Amino acid sequence: MSTAPRSSEETAATSTTLTPELAIIGSGSGNSLITPFWDDKHVVLAEKGLGPDAVFGGTCLNVGCIPTKMFVRPAEIARGPEEAARLDVVQRTESVDWPAMRDRIFSRVDAISAGGRRYRDEELEHVDLLSEPVRLTGPRSFVGETGAQVEAERMVIAAGSRPVLPEVPGMDLPQVHTSDTVMRLDEQPRRVLIVGSGFVACEFAAIFSGLGSEVVQLARTERLMRTADDEISVAYTAEAARHWRLRTSTALESVVAADGDDSAATARLRDADGAVEELDVDVVLVAVGRRPNTDLIGAAEAGLDLHDDGRLVVDAHQRVVAGGEPVEGVYALGDISSDHQLKHVANHQARVVAHNLEHPGDLRRSRTEAIPSAVFTHPELAQVGLTEPEAVVAIGSEHVTTKVQDYGDTAYGWAMEDQVGLYKVIADRRDGRLLGAHVMGHQASLLIQPVVQAMSGGQDAHTAARGQYWIHPALMEVAENALLGLDVPVGEEL
Ligand SMILES: Cc1cc2nc3c(=O)[nH]c(=O)nc-3n(C[C@H](O)[C@H](O)[C@H](O)COP(=O)(O)OP(=O)(O)OC[C@H]3O[C@@H](n4cnc5c(N)ncnc54)[C@H](O)[C@@H]3O)c2cc1C
């Protein structure tokens, strides 16, 4: 049971050094580590607060996965007339009530965040919440901004990542936003410039364009989602260009505020041929990547090893590494150490770390195979495993077999009159081992799961296709047909 002061102010005022059994930095995925195992032990959770309102609970809940998808869904519904027209139904989206949508979304999100903070801060006797930025003074110790000291027996660093801003003039203007702030705008912007071509940019381009804003998306390169398989990246770039304006191979040079107007700006763009365009917009959303918060916690100064991109080095058990050696009892998880900035990866790592904290003599490893991801853009994208070029490098082109199945050539695809959906699978032709899948189209994030499951369970392509029933004529038949189209050994049938 904690006898320690219960708030940052009290802690600082008495200059007490807290000596908990466990200290955690970061209340996102780190928050889930306070399991019943710790009920009779002292835990300190440090959380500086995220974004302008210093909210509790981390990125996914407050400014990431959850609120973005709560905007994605109405944006998809607002797009309804486009599909309806293909199916001989005349439908119209009358209007979008952005303030109501925003308030509905954040009344839910903010309540969960506030409830989480209250629970940790007020209701759990054994947990001390330190609501301030902290910096490491060693692998197991840190100091808060107000001087509070913590020396823990065991430590977990789950301090996440934050958006990067490019070094161009105007990034400090109120018209310039990141994903941390853009969802809280008072009004729906009429004209949005989105800078970037990855996950965040492509999701927000779909959100704002679906809701009716005029969107221009700026990509430095020729294609969007360049980390996807080439075939998907090319097809998606072409499809995105049908729904919103794209400026590829173009860079942002500056953003200048409109004269005396906080709600408008002019962005200066330069394409690869040197041609300059000045674009008047209401909002600029910058989405050019996220950097791990190792600098904020002083990880290098505390002697912890870092990758070139600033992530903490961890071993297979999620132990942090210092001087090339894992540090016993000190773990990291999530965006601060992972090469997949994904919530399901952070959650998995948190489960591994929770086990390892409780069972230091029986350490588990985190799973690194078959990690899927989805981009909730329009059309939706999903991927798992290797891209085709990666598969060629891994096993040689002669051993790689691929199949691209169009949604439109399946029964439910006919019902949808689908013209864009693609389901690509990649396997080793020698034994049918599945190497990857890449999907673009309606519900891609759902349709990819059978391949994730087969890859995770070590099931070969033909067994995955023929070892079970597939409901006819569900859209999932696109996955079955893709698997059946691979040139792989044929085993037993159901
Ligand atoms: C717009 C957006 C949409 C996303 N959508 C998805 C999605 O659909 N699916 C998906 O899988 N992933 C998605 N992600 C990624 C996902 O949100 C992250 O991978 C995940 O939330 C990372 O969790 P974490 O616990 O590592 O970090 P976080 O949740 O960011 O937690 C870290 C916490 O540490 C705190 N902290 C940092 N430094 C300090 C310090 N010095 N002192 C005290 N506290 C500190 C921070 O304030 C923060 O609250 C999205 C991300 C964004 C930005």
Ligand SMILES: NC(=O)c1ccc[n+]([C@@H]2O[C@H](COP(=O)([O-])OP(=O)(O)OC[C@H]3O[C@@H](n4cnc5c(N)ncnc54)[C@H](O)[C@@H]3O)[C@@H](O)[C@H]2O)c1
């Ligand atoms: N649905 C999801 O799972 C989801 C959604 C959003 C974010 N995320 C996670 O968050 C991470 C960060 O997202 P993100 O979109 O910020 O990063 P990202 O790495 O996905 O994409 C950043 C893009 O910006 C480009 N870029 C870099 N500097 C630039 C510049 N100066 N000008 C123009 N473009 C530039 C890069 O080439 C890259 O394409 C993602 O990698 C993903 O792991 C996941």
